[in-house]
Amino acid sequence: xxxxxxxxxxxxxxxxxxxxxxxxxxxxxxxxxxxxxxxxxxxxxxxxxxxxxxxxxxxxxxxxxxxxxxxxxxxxxxxxxxxxxxxxxxxxxxxxxxxxxxxxxxxxxxxxxxxxxxxxxxxxxxxxxxxxxxxxxxxxxxxxxxxxxxxxxxxxxxxxxxxxxxxxxxxxxxxxxxxxxxxxxxxxxxxxxxxxxxxxxxxxxxxxxxxxxxxxxxxxxxxxxxxxxxxxxxxxxxxxxxxxxxxxxxxxxxxxxxxxxxxxxxxxxxxxxxxxxxxxxxxxxxxxxxxxxxxxxxxxxxxxxxxxxxxxxxxxxxxxxxxxxxxxxxxxxxxxxxxxxxxxxxxxxxxxxxxxxxxxxxxxxxxxxxxxxxxxxxxxxxxxxxxxxxx
Amino acid sequence: xxxxxxxxxxxxxxxxxxxxxxxxxxxxxxxxxxxxxxxxxxxxxxxxxxxxxxxxxxxxxxxxxxxxxxxxxxxxxxxxxxxxxxxxxxxxxxxxxxxxxxxxxxxxxxxxxxxxxxxxxxxxxxxxxxxxxxxxxxxxxxxxxxxxxxxxxxxxxxxxxxxxxxxxxxxxxxxxxxxxxxxxxxxxxxxxxxxxxxxxxxxxxxxxxxxxxxxxxxxxxxxxxxxxxxxxxxxxxxxxxxxxxxxxxxxxxxxxxxxxxxxxxxxxxxxxxxx
Numbered sequence: 001x002x003x004x005x006x007x008x009x010x011x012x013x014x015x016x017x018x019x020x021x022x023x024x025x026x027x028x029x030x031x032x033x034x035x036x037x038x039x040x041x042x043x044x045x046x047x048x049x050x051x052x053x054x055x056x057x058x059x060x061x062x063x064x065x066x067x068x069x070x071x072x073x074x075x076x077x078x079x080x081x082x083x084x085x086x087x088x089x090x091x092x093x094x095x096x097x098x099x100x101x102x103x104x105x106x107x108x109x110x111x112x113x114x115x116x117x118x119x120x121x122x123x124x125x126x127x128x129x130x131x132x133x134x135x136x137x138x139x140x141x142x143x144x145x146x147x148x149x150x151x152x153x154x155x156x157x158x159x160x161x162x163x164x165x166x167x168x169x170x171x172x173x174x175x176x177x178x179x180x181x182x183x184x185x186x187x188x189x190x191x192x193x194x195x196x197x198x199x200x201x202x203x204x205x206x207x208x209x210x211x212x213x214x215x216x217x218x219x220x221x222x223x224x225x226x227x228x229x230x231x232x233x234x235x236x237x238x239x240x241x242x243x244x245x246x247x248x249x250x251x252x253x254x255x256x257x258x259x260x261x262x263x264x265x266x267x268x269x270x271x272x273x274x275x276x277x278x279x280x281x282x283x284x285x286x287x288x289x290x291x292x293x294x295x296x297x298x299x300x301x302x303x304x305x306x307x308x309x310x311x312x313x314x315x316x317x318x319x320x321x322x323x324x325x326x327x328x329x330x331x332x333x334x335x336x337x338x339x340x341x342x343x344x345x346x347x348x349x350x351x352x353x354x355x356x357x358x359x360x361x362x363x364x365x366x367x368x369x370x371x372x373x374x375x376x377x378x379x380x381x382x383x384x385x386x387x388x389x390x391x
Numbered sequence: 392x393x394x395x396x397x398x399x400x401x402x403x404x405x406x407x408x409x410x411x412x413x414x415x416x417x418x419x420x421x422x423x424x425x426x427x428x429x430x431x432x433x434x435x436x437x438x439x440x441x442x443x444x445x446x447x448x449x450x451x452x453x454x455x456x457x458x459x460x461x462x463x464x465x466x467x468x469x470x471x472x473x474x475x476x477x478x479x480x481x482x483x484x485x486x487x488x489x490x491x492x493x494x495x496x497x498x499x500x501x502x503x504x505x506x507x508x509x510x511x512x513x514x515x516x517x518x519x520x521x522x523x524x525x526x527x528x529x530x531x532x533x534x535x536x537x538x539x540x541x542x543x544x545x546x547x548x549x550x551x552x553x554x555x556x557x558x559x560x561x562x563x564x565x566x567x568x569x570x571x572x573x574x575x576x577x578x579x580x581x582x583x584x585x586x587x588x589x590x591x592x593x594x595x596x597x598x599x600x601x602x603x604x605x606x607x608x609x610x611x612x613x614x615x616x617x618x619x620x621x622x623x624x625x626x627x628x629x630x631x632x633x634x635x636x637x638x639x640x641x642x643x644x645x646x647x648x649x650x651x652x653x654x655x656x657x658x659x660x661x662x663x664x665x666x
Contacts, residue, residue, distance in 0.1 A: 111608070112608060112647070301450065303428065303450060304452075305453055306403070306451065306453050309453045310404075313404065322452070330558065342425040342427070343424040343425065346424070378409065379406065379448060379449055380449070380450040381429055381430070381448035381450060382424055
């Protein structure tokens with residue numbers, strides 16, 4: 001059976017156009033873009049083009065874009081650079097719902113004399129911005145807030161937060177790994193200092209990322225080596241992946257209007273279909289203020305891993321915030337930060353769509369999922385039809 | 392993705408003996424929704440003390456459902472005295488093994504069976520014996536000791552994999568370690584007392600802690616540290632690399648190295664720098 005892939009916040013399919021763009025650089029054009037000869041130089045020109053395409057997606061100047069190996073490297077580079085250029089400041093502000101790339105790094109820094117303020121979110125997953133502004137101090141070296149949350153899709157008011165940071169002269173970084181390509185990400189309008197992106201979330205390959213560094217931002221490299229990326233990130237370029245990412249960025253920009261509208265209408269169809277046919281189902285996140293592709297639902301009285309494996313029988317791919325899928329025993333830190341009760345967090349499923357999903361696939365999930373939930377609930381000692389709400 | 396055996400998958404997709412048993416004369420309930428898994432086991436025992444019918448209801452992941460289903464197959468038709476002997480390892484073996492992170496699912500089965508038999512025999516349904524150690528999952532010291540003893544668990548991670556204790560906030564890790572240490576130090580009477588290190592163990596632990604925790608952290612900032620000597624509770628060290636010339640090195644020494652060593656080795660330690 002064909003795979004019904006609705007786990008695009010985890011990773012995406014490589015677009016055929018992206019693959020075609022990359023192929024020559026995995027075969028005949030193997031030159032080093034730094035070389036003096038024409039053979040290498042022609043590769044260098046394609047990298048210039050890729051940089052321009054990425055810059056256009058986020059409305060940056062190409063010189064402000066550096067290529068990295070992944071979103072996590074971009075996040076690490078940004079945060080360490082901000083701290084290194086403000087050695088006297090020991091305070092970091094971030095949120096309680098960041099991706100592990102930021103969350104675990106900041107927890108690590110907490111052990112090394114840094115003080116971290118973790119900004120809470122409300123029940124719908126929206127950020128408590130006033131809490132953030134109240135905690136800006138003269139000791140604050142950096143504010144890092146994700147553009148959109150990977151689990152719920154909730155979008156944060158980046159332009160407003162960055163303005164508050166800027167007024168205090170504090171560096172502002174945003175992890176836009178989930179937002180880029182799904183909603184308009186404009187670094188000039190939002191006036192951010194640094195921004196992270198990842199290739200494989202926008203239909204390019206895994207193993208390539210982007211760090212935007214606004215002109216004039218103090219920076220120190222994480223990877224020290226050759227003069228590549230103007231000395232801001234040493235190491236021979238991951239040529240084919242970068243060229244593929246350029247193409248993917250160009251396509252993502254083209255999809256931002258009608259393409260994402262289409263994704264949103266499919267997502268809404270899935271949401272309505274499932275909420276209608278499965279009782280005791282809760283939407284996690286803010287219905288209005290969300291990425292167009294993300295749907296996070298909690299099916300009460302059943303456990304997420306069991307749902308995923310039952311769906312796997314039909315080759316339906318999604319993910320869960322349940323403890324059993326995480327390798328630890330605690331359910332998603334994002335859902336817990338939102339105050340979603342453990343009981344619902346264990347039964348949470350995230351569907352994340354892309355431009356490659358179809359109405360037929362959505363209807364297939366709407367058809368297959370209700371009996372799965374019903375079967376698991378029949379097995380559950382907590383499930384009593386019709387009386388559950390009272391518990 | 393977890394690597395489940397075909398037998399686990401089979402029992403998960405087509406579980407046996409699901410549902411309630413209205414004429415059950417023994418019911419065992421363990422776990423809770425907050426924990427992420429729960430099992431309610433119904434047994435019907437005849438006048439010859441033989442299990443003649445069994446049903447289950449489970450809230451949990453694939454391996455919890457499979458373990459419950461396997462358990463019902465294993466005890467169906469068995470005399471109580473035989474069913475009683477089933478351990479969590481037996482359940483896991485019946486399924487062709489479980490990922491080690493999922494062993495707690497088989498423990499769930501064993502515990503539910505024990506409770507159902509107790510219920511049938513009319514033994515007062517007491518709560519778990521002992522004092523709660525893991526607040527997150529409500530696990531007591533007795534339960535941890537039992538799991539350590541039955542399954543030869545050696546580390547906190549093992550304990551978490553089997554009975555979840557320590558898998559939440561992590562505040563109880565020290566206590567779990569104590570229970571493990573105490574268990575392997577007997578036989579004889581267990582006198583719970585704060586762990587006192589012998590000299591050789593202390594030196595070893597200081598070395599390990601420096602290598603594992605402290606050096607990597609300092610090296611990230613271009614520094615390093617070397618152990619010179621240990622005299623009683625005084626640890627003499629030499630700072631190297633950027634640390635040797637850093638104006639904040641005393642701060643690093645007292646606020647980081649000393650605190651880390653006190654936390655991980657012994658509370659009375661003092662760190663002194665040797666130039």
